[in-house]
Amino acid sequence: xxxxxxxxDQVNVAExxxxxxxxxxSVSGNPYLFWYVQYPNRGLQFLLKYITGDNLVxxxxxxxxxxxxxxxxxHLKKPSALVSDSALYFCAVGGYQxxxxxxxxxxxxxx
Amino acid sequence: xxxVTQNPRYLITVTGKKLTVTCSQNMNHEYMSWYRQDPGLGLxxxxxxxxxxxxxxxxxxxxxxxxxxxKRNFPLILESPSPNQTSLYFCASSGTGYVRTEAFFGQxxxxxxx
Numbered sequence: 001x002x003x004x005x006x007x008x009d010q011v012n013v014a015e016x017x018x019x020x021x022x023x024x025x026s027v028s029g030n031p032y033l034f035w036y037v038q039y040p041n042r043g044l045q046f047l048l049k050y051i052t053g054d055n056l057v058x059x060x061x062x063x064x065x066x067x068x069x070x071x072x073x074x075h076l077k078k079p080s081a082l083v084s085d086s087a088l089y090f091c092a093v094g095g096y097q098x099x100x101x102x103x104x105x106x107x108x109x110x111x
Numbered sequence: 112x113x114x115v116t117q118n119p120r121y122l123i124t125v126t127g128k129k130l131t132v133t134c135s136q137n138m139n140h141e142y143m144s145w146y147r148q149d150p151g152l153g154l155x156x157x158x159x160x161x162x163x164x165x166x167x168x169x170x171x172x173x174x175x176x177x178x179x180x181x182k183r184n185f186p187l188i189l190e191s192p193s194p195n196q197t198s199l200y201f202c203a204s205s206g207t208g209y210v211r212t213e214a215f216f217g218q219x220x221x222x223x224x225x
Contacts, residue, residue: 006153032211043115043201043216044154051211090154094210097161098169101146103153 002027002095006102013081014110021076021105023091032094033074035065037087038104044090050074061085081109113138117202117217124192124224132187132220134202142209143185144169145177147198148219154201160185161209192224 003026013019025031032051036044048059055067065076074091086109091102115136124130136143144159146169156169160179174196176188185204189196199221203214 034213036214036216041219043218044203044214045216046213049211049213097167097210098156098159099144099210099214100156100170101154103151 002093002098002100004091004093004100004102006089006091006105008105009103010106010108012108012110015083016080019076019078019081019085019107019109021089021091021107023074023076023102024072025074025091025093026072027093027095029095031067031072031074032099033065033067034092034094034099035059035063035074035076036090036092036101038090039087047076047089081107083109083111085109113215115202115204115215115217117200117220119220120218121221122223124222126193126224127191130189130192130222132189132200132202132222134185134187134217135183136185136202136204136215137183138204138206138215139182140204140206140215141182142206142212143179143202143204144214145175145185145187146201146203147171148201149198157187157200189222192222194224196222197224198222 035047145157146154158177160166202217205212205214
């Protein structure tokens, strides 16, 4: 069975500092990995995905993620956090006929 | 504008009273799914559909039904709602490639069963 782990319920970072939101996964076969963001009272919005190719994937709003096959990780990163980045972030993995989401990590950017 | 539309956005109902949450997408997507979001549990898939007349159970299907008679619509039916179905529900769709393709989500339906 496929699964996703987001080990941190919440990540706090000062505005302007780099941020990392962690994600590890387990899936049979090639992993299809995604990050989504959810703002209050909104649906999830796609940020970026890894299907194949370069291990560093660039996405929306200056976010990027690094795929590490040996560590089965797909951490979300941003060089300089903004207050407006504060939201709930979900990692997801695509497997046979379904996509499995993590429990989410709340990112709080402190002014 | 590409979108997934859910209705209603908010719903309060009583135990046992049948209800339907509608979902419609305008992107001609083949794959549609329903999720529920609960604190500490993240998003869990209820049902999914890979095409018209093709549906299958997700991780938490008990107490729910779906149908896919048209490509654009994928309603979620609660025949006899119970308080443990109080949750935030999301419909999503994605195109060819299914699990390799990003999903578009609706705005959510907050359901309270009393």
